[in-house]
Amino acid sequence: MKFTLAVHGAPYASQSNHHALEFCRACIAADHQIERVFFYHEGVYVALGSQVPPQEESDPTQAWQLLAQNHNFELAVCIANGLKRGVINASEANRYDIDAATLAHGFVLVGLGQLIDAIAASDRYVEFPA
Numbered sequence: 475m476k477f478t479l480a481v482h483g484a485p486y487a488s489q490s491n492h493h494a495l496e497f498c499r500a501c502i503a504a505d506h507q508i509e510r511v512f513f514y515h516e517g518v519y520v521a522l523g524s525q526v527p528p529q530e531e532s533d534p535t536q537a538w539q540l541l542a543q544n545h546n547f548e549l550a551v552c553i554a555n556g557l558k559r560g561v562i563n564a565s566e567a568n569r570y571d572i573d574a575a576t577l578a579h580g581f582v583l584v585g586l587g588q589l590i591d592a593i594a595a596s597d598r599y600v601e602f603p604a
Contacts, residue, residue: 477501478509478592483604484516485534486527490602491520495537497600508547510592511538513581516604518561521551523578539580550592553583 479498483490498508513520520534527533542549551561556577557570563583564575577583593599 475501475506475598476509476596477506478512478589478596478599480512480514480589480599480601481517481520482515482602484519486519486531487516488604490517490604491534494600494602495534495541497602498541502541502545508545509596510548510550510588511542512550512552512584512589512592513555514552514589515555516559517602518551518556518559521549521556521578521581522559522561522576524576535578539578542580548592549581550584550588551577551581552589553585556583 479494481490481494485491494511498511501508520538523535538549556562557566561577562572562575563577566583567573567575
């Protein structure tokens with residue numbers, strides 16, 4: 475079975491990132507496939523490459539990167555929500571004359587069309603609200 479997920483909550487202000495990550499791990503353990511994970515609203519903060527997690531906490535950005543790399547699925551970040559929150563790639567930094575990109579490695583900025591395509595290609599769509 476193929477799953478597409480949408481994560482709405484910020485990684486340090488909500489449990490939605492943690493729950494979505496655990497859900498993905500459970501799906502993979504049950505031999506299901508993850509089509510795409512779409513980070514939306516405050517959820518885009520997980521892709522902010524310039525943040526440093528507290529020493530006593532796990533790094534959700536790194537956890538997503540490792541899981542996606544090992545199981546070959548896309549970590550999609552809503553471009554509109556990312557831009558508003560300072561999560562930008564090199565081309566957007568250049569476009570808006572910003573000194574540096576902040577998008578973490580392994581994440582991609584996409585539009586809502588990518589979410590719709592992933593939902594259409596999946597058997598199940600699951601949202602993790604803030």
